[in-house]
Amino acid sequence: MTLHLPTPDETFKIGTRGSPLALAQAHETRSRLTAAFDLPEDAFEICVIKVMGDAIQDRALREIGGKGLFTREIEEALLDGSIDIAVHSMKDMPVEQPKGLVLETYLPREDVRDAFISFDAKGLADLKEGATVGSSSLRRKAQLLARRPDLNVVEFRGNVQTRLKKLNDGVATATFLAMAGLNRLGMDEGPKTPIEPEDILPAVAQGAIGIERRSLDSRAAEMLDAIHDGPTGQRLASERAFLAALDGSCETPIAGLAEIQGSDLRLRGEILREDGSEVLSDEATAPIEDGAEMGREMAKRLLSRAGPGFFSHRD
Numbered sequence: 425m426t427l428h429l430p431t432p433d434e435t436f437k438i439g440t441r442g443s444p445l446a447l448a449q450a451h452e453t454r455s456r457l458t459a460a461f462d463l464p465e466d467a468f469e470i471c472v473i474k475v476m477g478d479a480i481q482d483r484a485l486r487e488i489g490g491k492g493l494f495t496r497e498i499e500e501a502l503l504d505g506s507i508d509i510a511v512h513s514m515k516d517m518p519v520e521q522p523k524g525l526v527l528e529t530y531l532p533r534e535d536v537r538d539a540f541i542s543f544d545a546k547g548l549a550d551l552k553e554g555a556t557v558g559s560s561s562l563r564r565k566a567q568l569l570a571r572r573p574d575l576n577v578v579e580f581r582g583n584v585q586t587r588l589k590k591l592n593d594g595v596a597t598a599t600f601l602a603m604a605g606l607n608r609l610g611m612d613e614g615p616k617t618p619i620e621p622e623d624i625l626p627a628v629a630q631g632a633i634g635i636e637r638r639s640l641d642s643r644a645a646e647m648l649d650a651i652h653d654g655p656t657g658q659r660l661a662s663e664r665a666f667l668a669a670l671d672g673s674c675e676t677p678i679a680g681l682a683e684i685q686g687s688d689l690r691l692r693g694e695i696l697r698e699d700g701s702e703v704l705s706d707e708a709t710a711p712i713e714d715g716a717e718m719g720r721e722m723a724k725r726l727l728s729r730a731g732p733g734f735f736s737h738r739d
Contacts, residue, residue, distance in 0.1 A: 442474065445608060499525060508641070517634060521636065540616065664719070667719075669727075
């Protein structure tokens with residue numbers, strides 16, 4: 425059956441959050457689709473959908489519902505047919521999708537590293553004792569306190585531009601952002617220092633863009649298949665299996681990164697107490713096709729080592 429391609433009169437609707445970074449990701453998706461099918465840009469419509477996670481900026485995400493706050497309204501629009509696909513930052517995505525939706529398309533992964541951002545220091549070791557660091561990430565907070573328990577880590581919500589303004593206004597001395605976001609926004613200048621994964625392991629799926637569709641929409645499936653990046657999918661299969669096996673058991677800081685080495689995947693995983701007082705890490709290598717099972721097995725090992733009191737601890 426011939427694929428029914430969109431036209432300027434019958435557009436293919438791409439749903440997204442409205443932040444500059446989310447819009448950059450939606451535009452990248454549109455650009456890849458136009459190139460894959462030799463279509464004009466106006467055959468695709470970018471639809472901005474307001475989500476609760478962007479509307480509420482004065483509280484930590486885990487206090488108001490967690491990761492789903494960045495996806496719920498977009499997924500509702502996808503289910504009711506208001507949009508054809510939804511573009512997401514994969515590190516914001518829950519490990520399970522609502523019934524009727526599927527997430528199996530990924531664009532080529534960007535830089536996975538965190539970036540240290542400060543106008544006063546070049547790196548974590550340069551911060552003065554007791555310095556205030558802003559972060560909305562449970563993972564980053566725990567990783568920071570594990571290395572520098574003297575730091576004062578405060579809640580730091582908002583998009584990239586908002587966080588940089590807070591830093592400039594002196595709300596904190598330093599913060600951390602994903603290099604991928606800075607790169608996608610073209611923010612080449614500025615007070616940033618990339619942090620290697622060997623020093624601070626990134627969030628699961630950091631740097632990856634995922635595209636969600638209705639499970640029965642064969643047209644969207646065929647179009648998205650043309651822009652799917654296989655290696656990114658292989659890496660995320662392992663990382664998200666690791667996360668899924670942990671997420672059902674606890675709310676705890678989690679980091680993970682899978683990297684392709686020839687025909688194998690190398691997976692590094694980490695769980696931490698929220699106050700940084702204990703860090704458990706693991707590493708494994710397996711054939712690429714066994715990546716998901718490797719992720720699940722690593723999670724089991726870390727859960728076994730953690731014991732029953734690990735996840736109930738709060739600072």
